Every structure is written in C-alpha cells, then in structure tokens.
Amino acid sequence: TSEGSPASTSTGRTGRRPAGQPGRQDWSSWPHYDGAAAGFRGYWYPVTWSSHITGKPLPFTICGEKITLIRDGGKAYALHNRCPHRGVPLSEGDQQFPGTVSCPYHGWTFDLPTGKLCAVITDGPGCRLTGKVEVKTYAVEERLGMVWVYIPVAGEDPHPIDEQLPEELVSHGFVMGGRIEPRGGNWRFACENGFDEGHAKYLHRTALWRLFKPMPTWNITRIVPRGRWIFRVQDEVHWEAEFPGVGRWSNKRWWKLQPPKETFNLGNTGKADKVDPAIEAQEFPGFASLAMPGVLRIAYPKFIHYEFYVPVDADNHLYVGVMVNFTEGWETLRFYAKYLGAIRWLFHGQFSGQDAWMVDVTDAPPEKLYRPDISLTAWRNLSEEEYAKKLAAAGAPPAPSTGSTGSAGSANAKKG
Ligand code: FES
The missing domain is CATH 3.90.380.10 (Naphthalene 1,2-dioxygenase Alpha Subunit; Chain A, domain 1)
Structure with missing residues (x-):
C-alpha cells in the first residue's frame, strides 16, 4: 500500500519501477477518491457555529451544493439556496411568516421543514403553484456547538449523526x-x-x-x-x-x-x-x-x-x-x-x-x-474501501474506473 503499482504504469517483472521513472501520474488507483474533488456524499459535515444561525438566513456551500441555513423556533433548517422562480439565493431573503423563508425578489415563501412553496405574496392566496413547487431540504443536526448538514447520496436517507462522529x-x-x-x-x-x-x-x-x-x-x-x-x-x-x-x-x-x-x-x-x-x-x-x-x-x-x-x-x-x-x-x-x-x-x-x-x-x-x-x-485505500461500501449500502452504482485525472485536475484548475 505504499508507493507504486498504479494501474496505468508498467512496473516490470520485479514489480519495482526503474529509478528515474516519473512516479504516479494520476489517482486512477482510487477511482472514488479521484472522483471526490467536491467531497464524498453520504456524510454529515459541520458548517458553522450554532450561535451564528438565527432567523436571518445565511449562505454556505458544502460539497458544491449551495445551502442556506436559518433558525426558527430554536431549530436550524437547511434549504437549497436557490429560489425556483428566477434563481435568486434564498439567503438574501427573510422571514415574513413563522416557519418559513421568503425570497427577496417576488416573495415566494417556502415552508422550512418541507421546502414546499406555501405562499406567493405577490400573486395572492389564490396562486396555483402553492404546494406544487419545492426547494430541496437537507437534514440538520447540532453537535459540538456547531450546525451539521447531511449531504446525501442520491435517494438515500441520512445516517444517524452519532454513527459518524468519533465515538468518544x-x-x-x-x-x-x-x-x-x-x-x-x-x-x-x-x-x-x-x-x-x-x-x-x-x-x-x-x-x-x-x-x-x-x-x-x-x-x-x-x-x-x-x-x-x-x-x-x-x-x-x-x-x-x-x-x-x-x-x-x-x-x-x-x-x-x-x-x-x-x-x-x-x-x-x-x-x-x-x-x-x-x-x-x-x-x-x-x-x-x-x-x-x-x-x-x-x-x-x-x-x-x-x-x-x-x-x-x-x-x-x-x-x-x-x-x-x-x-x-x-x-x-x-x-x-x-x-x-x-x-x-x-x-x-x-x-x-x-x-x-x-x-x-x-x-x-x-x-x-x-x-x-x-x-x-493508506488513507486513500481506506476512503476507497469505505466509500465503495457506502455506495453499495445506498444501492448506488460504484464509481467508474476511468483512469482519468479529471477531478484532481479540476481541484487544481485555479493553479493552471
Ligand atoms: Fe424568488 Fe422571484 S426569484 S420570488
């Protein structure tokens, strides 16, 4: 599990790479890890201090997903930070009614626990979209004085957070x-x-x-x-x-x-x-x-x-x-x-x-x-094995073995 043996490089009959060879060109030996430039899904992530989350929505990005966090009735909620009407961040909005957040542009108002459109202020109580449009919601927990959000593998229910925290x-x-x-x-x-x-x-x-x-x-x-x-x-x-x-x-x-x-x-x-x-x-x-x-x-x-x-x-x-x-x-x-x-x-x-x-x-x-x-x-091997197990448990297909360096390349895009 130390250096060497990349799938794409011949190492000869001895298994040893001749001196002077360039080394590992990509992370294709670890396809899940290679593909996780924006993070592994299916885990709880700490986002901010609990005390920072109030009735004023705030924007965050976790695993490439834009999220807004807001507190209501003492509980923190996480919604996809994009109004489905014209794409304005909900974190720019505020609370017009308890248990909701309203988009600042035209007042589309979303129920915090479900993400469902529950009122459209500028179209009146008769708006036919009410209850039919929704924004994605995320599971939220608070531990260690922080707000944690679960970024799911598609279609998966969140794991209990205590299973993912260090036991002690x-x-x-x-x-x-x-x-x-x-x-x-x-x-x-x-x-x-x-x-x-x-x-x-x-x-x-x-x-x-x-x-x-x-x-x-x-x-x-x-x-x-x-x-x-x-x-x-x-x-x-x-x-x-x-x-x-x-x-x-x-x-x-x-x-x-x-x-x-x-x-x-x-x-x-x-x-x-x-x-x-x-x-x-x-x-x-x-x-x-x-x-x-x-x-x-x-x-x-x-x-x-x-x-x-x-x-x-x-x-x-x-x-x-x-x-x-x-x-x-x-x-x-x-x-x-x-x-x-x-x-x-x-x-x-x-x-x-x-x-x-x-x-x-x-x-x-x-x-x-x-x-x-x-x-x-050793860490890459661990993450590769653990993530393969996780995808199997979630019924998701495993990562393709592409041998591509694309994700690592994108990680470094700003440096290129
Ligand atoms: Fe959100 Fe129009 S963009 S209400």
Whole structure:
C-alpha cells in the first residue's frame, strides 16, 4: 500500500519501477477518491457555529451544493439556496411568516421543514403553484456547538449523526474550544496534509507548538486499522541524522528534556503520563488517526484535537479545528484558560496556519511518493474501501474506473 503499482504504469517483472521513472501520474488507483474533488456524499459535515444561525438566513456551500441555513423556533433548517422562480439565493431573503423563508425578489415563501412553496405574496392566496413547487431540504443536526448538514447520496436517507462522529464524543461529556476557517485548496490536500507523516517533522519544525508538544517523526511507521479509522504509529519524538555527503540535520529540541516516547503511543507501548480516562477507554493504538469523510484525530494524554476538512468545492474547504477536553466541573475552567491563553494561538493559529499555506500551494497528481507517504496511500485505500461500501449500502452504482485525472485536475484548475 505504499508507493507504486498504479494501474496505468508498467512496473516490470520485479514489480519495482526503474529509478528515474516519473512516479504516479494520476489517482486512477482510487477511482472514488479521484472522483471526490467536491467531497464524498453520504456524510454529515459541520458548517458553522450554532450561535451564528438565527432567523436571518445565511449562505454556505458544502460539497458544491449551495445551502442556506436559518433558525426558527430554536431549530436550524437547511434549504437549497436557490429560489425556483428566477434563481435568486434564498439567503438574501427573510422571514415574513413563522416557519418559513421568503425570497427577496417576488416573495415566494417556502415552508422550512418541507421546502414546499406555501405562499406567493405577490400573486395572492389564490396562486396555483402553492404546494406544487419545492426547494430541496437537507437534514440538520447540532453537535459540538456547531450546525451539521447531511449531504446525501442520491435517494438515500441520512445516517444517524452519532454513527459518524468519533465515538468518544458521543459516549463522554466534554468541553471544547475551536476554530472554523474557510481555506483555499482542495479538501483532499487538507486531509492528506493532516495525516502526512513527513510534514510534522519538517513543515512544523518552526512552529512554536513544538516547544510544548514535540512532533512525532517517521521511523518505520506502522499503519494500524481500527474500525473505520486508520492510526499512524511511530516510535520517535525527534529527528537527528547524518546524511552521507550532505551533512548533519537535527530537529532535536534545544533543551535536554525529551518527553518519554510513551506519551505518543497511547494504548500502544504504555503511558508515561496520566491519561484522561475518557481517552484511555478508547485504546487508541497511535497518536494520529484519520477516518472518513476526512476527520483527523490527534490524541494527547489529556485532550484530543480534531480536524474536520469540510469540502466546499473543488478549490476550497472549511477547516474546522476542535480541541476537546473530557473534564467537568472546575477542571473545565483550567482547560478554557489554557485554550484561550495558548492553544488557540499556538496550535489553531500559527501551527495550523503552516498547514493552510501548504494545502493551498500543493498541486498533485502527478506525484512521486516516498516511504513516509504510506500515510497518504493508506488513507486513500481506506476512503476507497469505505466509500465503495457506502455506495453499495445506498444501492448506488460504484464509481467508474476511468483512469482519468479529471477531478484532481479540476481541484487544481485555479493553479493552471
Ligand atoms: Fe424568488 Fe422571484 S426569484 S420570488
């Protein structure tokens, strides 16, 4: 599952590609993944903070679908953000009647739960279109202080959201701090970057976060599957080596104290730090894990950091970074102070900003992978398998094996 063996490239009898070959030209080995430039359908995606959704409709784009979110009677609703009359965004409108939204142009008014046209203000009560025209609605839930929308596979009923959230967020109480930020670049680059083995030790070498939390580095990494997650397990927390004929390179911290390596092997080789019971109960076999539809989990002994990479369209995504602490009572104050005083700036700010920068400038395929990229190919394999299962369960046809780079190409269209 590491580099090589693309369907379209001959690798010879040994299975090894001769040195100097260009590498992977496209993502045709992963047809579903290749086709998911605008995201995988059939999943719940966080869209915005719950507190941002009021009686004034707001526009969003998720998986290429234009959506408007509005709150009524305490409940959030999502409708396709296009009036069927003349195509004006409903998010430009307002509420003339409880439980509805009215288009700003001619006052076509839609029932929020069903999306049905329930009044046409400028044609009077006798309008014959009433009840016969509708806009698409989306399932909406609120979790982690955010509004989530389900983007269905055609004809499919939404899955219960709790089945798609990380288990520990459903089974335990917690407090959290987070950041939602629109970012440039395809969601798959964001996802691959989050789980990318090599970037932690190089891209983030200058992040101040490193002064407090050392980055795990690549050293015969294992990828461990666990249910719908894959875990990255590695054994070193610093990197120092002599490169023959080039020189010495060190990413060691400047002071002597190195944290025990067990800190990063939660549930694996033992725990030097006291681990929070909610985290310990999950028996994570590694520090970093990733699941469909693009959820990264970084498990520290006392808190977990999640990144949800939400597809907006082929060229943009939403970064949703959430730091969760499973304590209650006075301990929550300590966490909030730590989050607002440091983590928000060091991690969700500078550290994460380095990721945002790389995701925006990455341009692949073509690509030439190296050993640590087993993290990328393992993720692509996982998403490919999981999505094939999902389509089969929904009775939808599988993605065609076209061998095309079209979707990846469109992801990079703005750069071309
Ligand atoms: Fe919406 Fe006319 S465009 S009412």
